[in-house]
Amino acid sequence: MRRPSKTTRRTAATASAALALALGATACGGPTAPASGGELSGQTVTVAGVWTGSEQKNFKKVLEAFTEKTGAKTVFVPSGDNVSTFVGSKIEGGNAPDVVMIPQVGVLQQFAKAGWLQPLSEEAARTAGSTLPPVWKDYGTVDGTYYGLYFKAAHKSTVWYAPDAFAQAGVDEPKSYADLLKAGRALSDSGRPAFAVAGEDGWTLTDWFENIYLSQAGPEKYDQLAQHKLPWTDASVVKALTTLGELFKDKQLVAGGAETALRTDFPSSVEQVFGPAPKAGMVYEGDFVGGVAKDQFGKKPGQDAKFFPFPAVDGGKAPVVSGGDAAVVLKSGKNGKAGMRLLEFLAGPEAAEVWAGAGGFLSPNTKVDFGAYGDDTTRSTARSLVAAGNSVRFDMSDQAPAAFGGTKGAGEWKLLQDFLRHPADPQGTAAKLEAEAAKAYGN
Known part of the structure; x- marks a missing residue:
């Protein structure tokens, strides 16, 4: 797709x-x-x-x-x-x-x-x-x-969910990132893992990072990183990767774990939440998730396919990432x-x-x-x-040279897929991202 x-x-x-x-x-x-x-x-x-x-x-x-x-x-x-x-x-x-x-x-x-x-x-x-x-x-x-x-x-800052899963777990729409993870664990405890993650499509992982980074680090640093005026080894990047790693390493939060996520493309991630055999309660992606849920699985946006804004991280402002x-x-x-x-x-x-x-x-x-x-x-x-x-x-990756931000199996896509599989070393991942960015941006 x-x-x-x-x-x-x-x-x-x-x-x-x-x-x-x-x-x-x-x-x-x-x-x-x-x-x-x-x-x-x-x-x-x-x-x-x-x-x-x-x-x-x-x-x-x-x-x-x-x-x-x-x-x-x-x-x-x-x-x-x-x-x-x-x-x-x-x-x-x-x-x-x-x-x-x-x-x-x-x-x-x-x-x-x-x-x-x-x-x-x-x-x-x-x-x-x-x-x-x-x-x-x-x-x-x-x-x-x-x-x-x-x-x-x-x-690109919408989190979509199945209302029946939220009702079964007794959770409400979260207002902070910490509450999002808490709600996800409650979903898992009620019998449905929290997130369907489309790790096979590396662009979805860049979107996760961008929302966390924009909220946590703020728009000024976001702009600097997007233009590679700030290195990917900056402490703000390591902090955002650490925050993202908390999600990636938690088997309660990622449906099927990292290996399943890395075999899941974007349409399949929507199917895991809104298809005939649901395997997760939420899927993060853009407003277009609602269209897929409606056109492919007969869900009615606003009724049996709902969303809430990507919540604020660590006291920052709620992000609005667009394309x-x-x-x-x-x-x-x-x-x-x-x-x-x-x-x-x-x-x-x-x-x-x-x-x-x-x-x-x-x-x-x-x-x-x-x-x-x-x-x-x-x-x-x-x-x-x-x-x-x-x-x-x-969207930050869409502002980058394609070799870094837009190529399957390379650059940011590949390194974040590797990070999904092994999220324990955010500093090492930041160093690899900086090396690839420097090559792509020519500096």
Whole structure:
């Protein structure tokens, strides 16, 4: 399963696979029919993105709204998970899309530094300035120039649970990390282990670390570590790993123990809590857990699949870790002017409300009417994301070079999997993380 855009964590795809996707992409995407008349009548905007299935279907509804508004025809081109390889091959082949939806800050920075991107128009930047908290502009800005408009977000600080398991154990939603572990042990004592941990997917382990670190160390150090201005051997990192290790080493807390967790991927972790034969009471991950529980196991979010915010650690503030997809305009696209007009549309609330109504979507846009969301659970998650304002922090591993923060079997993913198996040496793990980070960041 593709990680819902970190929102989903991308597994490393090969260049040849991405190129094969590129050759067949336009046929897969399909155009939206242009409206008669309109300011962009007769023009076509090509948009590339990682979305498949229902995400792609719902984004096309946004494109249809743009067509209705402007008269432009749109074509969605599936990029595959390796956006960098895909876009590079399309630029080299002289067939670049006009707009790309980029799921990782590191890739956006790479594109900007390669000179591939147009800065946002004055109108797009002005609208975004009135609809998005400044932190989202920061993540879309490279070397002082605003390139990336964040349109879709994920809330990566939600802990999902089976209400019947909590009722059986006699526990309530915990308000602190210490209470979370206490509730987990009570769940285990009542007959159901606490957490399904998707250790086979290393990205889930980075998310665990990031939430603990943001709450425990604070946003300033989080930013420094994300930029590798703070070494991974810093005492704050060792402390966060020690805290995470308390969870990993407790067989009451990790369903099946570490070895079972390392054979459990993300969809299976959700199944262990909400499937027909539950093996755990809770699963930590983003807001998209609710969608999996609903679509694959028939659970109703807010009723038999509930969540609470990732609780504060050691007296810090409750963390809000996010991810998101930023729209950018390529210089080499055939219709960059119309592409920028699409970004101006995406910057306002109207476009976001189209997808909000369709489901499977959160917007960081403060002007979006919460009533546009289709259910109370999603509405609550969206409120939490927006209320966090500038305290939101983008997923740290998605800010890192892919060699460190985004490659299966390597870097942070692999080292945290090793730590899940052997959590007794947080200092040694920190040293290994620093060595890998130094190589990836080039320092």
